[in-house]
Amino acid sequence: xxxxxxxxxxxxxxxxxxxxxxxxxxxxxxxxxxxxxxxxxxxxxxxxxxxxxxxxxxxxxxxxxxxxxxxxxxxxxxxxxxxxxxxxxxxxxxxxxxxxxxxxxxxxxxxxxxxxxxxxxxxxxxxxxxxxxxxxxxxxxxxxxxxxxxxxxxxxxxxxxxxxxxxxxxxxxxxxxxxxxxxxxxxxxxxxxxxxxxxxxxxxxxxxxxxxxxxxxxxxxxxxxxxxxxx
Amino acid sequence: xxxxxxxxxxxxxxxxxxxxxxxxxxxxxxxxxxxxxxxxxxxxxxxxxxxxxxxxxxxxxxxxxxxxxxxxxxxxxxxxxxxxxxxxxxxxxxxxxxxxxxxxxxxxxxxxxxxxxxxxxxxxxxxxxxxxxxxxxxxxxxxxxxxxxxxxxxxxxxxxxxxxxxxxxxxxxxxxxxxxxxxxxxxxxxxxxxxxxxxxxxxxxxxxxxxxxxxxxxxxxxxxxxxxxxxxxxxxxxxxxxxxxxxxxxxxxxxxxxxxxxxxxxxxxxxxxxxxxxxxxxxxxxxxxxxxxxxxxxxxxxxxxxxxxxxxxxxxxxxxxxxxxxxxxxxxxxxxxxxxxxxxxxxxxxxxxxxxxxxxxxxxxxxxxxxxxxxxxxxxxxxxxxxxxxxxxxxxxxxxxxxxxxxxxxxxxxxxxxxxxxxxxxxxxxxxxxxxxxxxxxxxxxxxxxxxxxxxxxxxxxxxxxxxxxxxxxxxxxxxxxxxxxxxxxxxxxxxxxxxxxxxxxxxxxxxxxxx
Numbered sequence: 001x002x003x004x005x006x007x008x009x010x011x012x013x014x015x016x017x018x019x020x021x022x023x024x025x026x027x028x029x030x031x032x033x034x035x036x037x038x039x040x041x042x043x044x045x046x047x048x049x050x051x052x053x054x055x056x057x058x059x060x061x062x063x064x065x066x067x068x069x070x071x072x073x074x075x076x077x078x079x080x081x082x083x084x085x086x087x088x089x090x091x092x093x094x095x096x097x098x099x100x101x102x103x104x105x106x107x108x109x110x111x112x113x114x115x116x117x118x119x120x121x122x123x124x125x126x127x128x129x130x131x132x133x134x135x136x137x138x139x140x141x142x143x144x145x146x147x148x149x150x151x152x153x154x155x156x157x158x159x160x161x162x163x164x165x166x167x168x169x170x171x172x173x174x175x176x177x178x179x180x181x182x183x184x185x186x187x188x189x190x191x192x193x194x195x196x197x198x199x200x201x202x203x204x205x206x207x208x209x210x211x212x213x214x215x216x217x218x219x220x221x222x223x224x225x226x227x228x229x230x231x
Numbered sequence: 232x233x234x235x236x237x238x239x240x241x242x243x244x245x246x247x248x249x250x251x252x253x254x255x256x257x258x259x260x261x262x263x264x265x266x267x268x269x270x271x272x273x274x275x276x277x278x279x280x281x282x283x284x285x286x287x288x289x290x291x292x293x294x295x296x297x298x299x300x301x302x303x304x305x306x307x308x309x310x311x312x313x314x315x316x317x318x319x320x321x322x323x324x325x326x327x328x329x330x331x332x333x334x335x336x337x338x339x340x341x342x343x344x345x346x347x348x349x350x351x352x353x354x355x356x357x358x359x360x361x362x363x364x365x366x367x368x369x370x371x372x373x374x375x376x377x378x379x380x381x382x383x384x385x386x387x388x389x390x391x392x393x394x395x396x397x398x399x400x401x402x403x404x405x406x407x408x409x410x411x412x413x414x415x416x417x418x419x420x421x422x423x424x425x426x427x428x429x430x431x432x433x434x435x436x437x438x439x440x441x442x443x444x445x446x447x448x449x450x451x452x453x454x455x456x457x458x459x460x461x462x463x464x465x466x467x468x469x470x471x472x473x474x475x476x477x478x479x480x481x482x483x484x485x486x487x488x489x490x491x492x493x494x495x496x497x498x499x500x501x502x503x504x505x506x507x508x509x510x511x512x513x514x515x516x517x518x519x520x521x522x523x524x525x526x527x528x529x530x531x532x533x534x535x536x537x538x539x540x541x542x543x544x545x546x547x548x549x550x551x552x553x554x555x556x557x558x559x560x561x562x563x564x565x566x567x568x569x570x571x572x573x574x575x576x577x578x579x580x581x582x583x584x585x586x587x588x589x590x591x592x593x594x595x596x597x598x599x600x601x602x603x604x605x606x607x608x609x610x611x612x613x614x615x616x617x618x619x620x621x622x623x624x625x626x627x628x629x630x631x632x633x634x635x636x637x638x639x640x641x642x643x644x645x646x647x648x649x650x651x652x653x654x655x656x657x658x659x660x661x662x663x664x665x666x667x668x669x670x671x672x673x674x675x676x677x678x679x680x681x682x683x684x685x686x687x688x689x690x691x692x693x694x695x696x697x698x699x700x701x702x703x704x705x706x707x708x709x710x711x712x713x714x715x716x717x718x719x720x721x722x723x724x725x726x727x728x729x730x731x732x733x734x735x736x737x738x739x740x741x742x743x744x745x746x747x
Contacts, residue, residue: 045645048645048649049648050645050648050649069653070645070648070649071648071649071650071651071652071653071654071656072651073649074651075649076649076650077645077646077649079642079645079646080642081640081642083640083642083643083645083646084643084646085643085646085647085660085661086643086665087664087665096647096650096652096660097650097651100647100650100651100652100656101651142646142650146650146651
């Protein structure tokens with residue numbers, strides 16, 4: 001279980017996150033929904049340890065993790081734009097996390113991870129030869145392959161065209177559920193957030209305004225902005 | 232809370248120690264020595280500094296102007312027209328530029344030009360034509376033709392378009408080319424030492440004479456200060472100029488070259504063939520004269536004074552390998568700091584590492600013999616040669632690797648970190664493989680630089696560790712036709728080695744030979 005408590009993040013003396021609190025139960029998928037610039041990506045980067053919080057705490061199963069460096073947190077983060085390693089094949093990309101943890105049977109695990117996203121046999125391809133949708137799925141497989149405790153997806157479908165998105169929303173959700181992972185999905189798209197998550201967290205101006213199921217947000221919006229944004 | 236990041240300290244330490252000990256520290260010793268000499272005001276020192284400084288300045292200015300005049304026809308042809316052999320012509324023009332200075336000097340001796348100011352100026356032009364052609368044509372061929380067409384429609388003749396539109400637009404490239412050519416000719420050493428005889432000396436040559444031949448280290452240090460002031464002034468002028476004239480018009484992405492027709496065809500043919508023929512004369516004379524006599528076999532025979540000349544090639548290759556390894560490791564570490572750190576640290580590193588570029592090789596070599604008696608005297612060590620070469624080559628390695636490292640998005644490194652890679656693993660798995668091809672190009676540059684380096688080597692190479700360039704110079708310093716012949720033969724060997732490495736860089740299709 002993840003608990004973010006009163007988190008403040010300051011970058012170049014500008015406050016990016018202010019008093020953000022959020023908790024995600026085991027095997028729960030939470031969507032952080034908000035307009036661009038609201039601090040969603042920074043929240044994920046803070047949880048991953050890529051930015052240091054100025055105030056507040058981040059706990060995993062009750063233990064504070066803010067002093068643990070990124071590479072030892074054991075979380076997965078799928079980046080907006082994927083950040084695939086351009087000098088590696090699909091298999092080397094997907095197997096990277098396993099290689100870092102010194103896993104024994106990397107190729108078998110890679111083949112399995114590729115099968116979750118329907119890319120069997122793509123292992124030897126160069127990532128630059130892939131289509132946008134294929135890259136998205138490689139990124140997802142790379143994130144999931146090391147079996148991270150927590151999976152974070154940053155605008156996982158943001159770079160794709162509309163038709164592909166509708167298909168991949170369902171696929172991605174299915175993959176996450178099949179693995180029973182605990183996940184946070186960041187998006188600015190309401191449809192996507194609703195389709196991919198169990199629960200929504202609405203973010204605006206560096207803080208979380210309201211969390212809850214879609215119905216709760218619709219029936220009891222915290223303020224006018226929430227009512228308009230969610231409608 | 233600020234913590235010391237030991238990983239970064241470990242990465243930054245080798246470049247800091249290397250540049251600090253082999254460059255910054257000797258430079259301060261030169262400054263201290265030279266300033267005390269200047270403050271004593273020994274008789275005649277000022278007049279001498281002025282005379283040598285003035286010669287250095289005016290020959291550099293005249294060389295620069297002549298280089299522009301000589302480069303103009305070919306620059307015009309390759310910037311305006313698309314024609315058969317255009318790329319080949321550009322490539323061939325670059326050949327003199329990559330040749331070691333000693334080879335160029337020997338080539339002009341082979342043509343019978345010696346102890347003359349004309350030989351120095353023409354050799355400088357020969358050397359630097361490629362700088363002007365490449366730098367200016369890159370901009371010229373990309374000017375949007377509609378700007379010129381607009382002027383034509385408004386009633387300007389073709390000449391007026393060139394004078395009022397094209398030429399002003401080319402100013403940034405011309406300033407860049409002029410400052411490069413000026414710096415090269417202002418700090419010219421090998422060519423002037425070989426072709427100037429005893430009558431003509433630039434600051435570089437005079438530093439060498441005072442330090443190595445006459446052992447007047449304080450005077451040499453004073454000369455080095457004048458030299459540094461001159462170089463610094465030129466660099467300052469250029470950076471100010473760059474700030475004032477930021478290029479703001481839109482450039483065409485691709486090239487918009489036309490095929491030449493009518494009179495233009497004749498002009499293009501004359502410009503191209505004329506330039507190439509003129510450039511071919513010195514090197515072909517060198518080759519043909521080196522073959523007129525049994526000079527090549529003589530390179531393998533024991534000579535009572537210089538030893539077996541061809542053994543210098545063994546030394547050169549050994550030093551080149553050592554210098555390349557050293558420059559590549561230090562250069563890549565330094566690039567990692569420049570790209571990985573932000574703010575002052577990165578800027579300071581970038582600037583400091585470029586300083587050896589602005590400092591002449593002679594000053595670097597001179598600094599070694601002035602300063603490296605502390606903490607222990609290592610001035611007789613043969614390892615000074617690769618250290619000096621590496622110092623000259625590091626800026627080139629940094630320049631070829633920094634852009635590649637900068638092109639790696641932050642997310643790529645972050646992704647590796649999230650997947651469990653420690654900062655060191657990120658560097659090993661992401662940065663290193665991606666930068667390795669660019670580093671190979673930098674390494675090849677370092678190799679070529681080391682093979683041809685003469686200015687610094689002439690201070691630190693002992694007779695037993697003579698490199699090809701210093702061996703050529705020793706042969707040239709002796710009277711007699713056979714010594715000249717052997718020098719010519721050895722120059723051809725050096726030219727061939729250099730050409731082979733440069734061609735392999737070109738084949739790697741990475742970057743542009745002779746760009747800065």
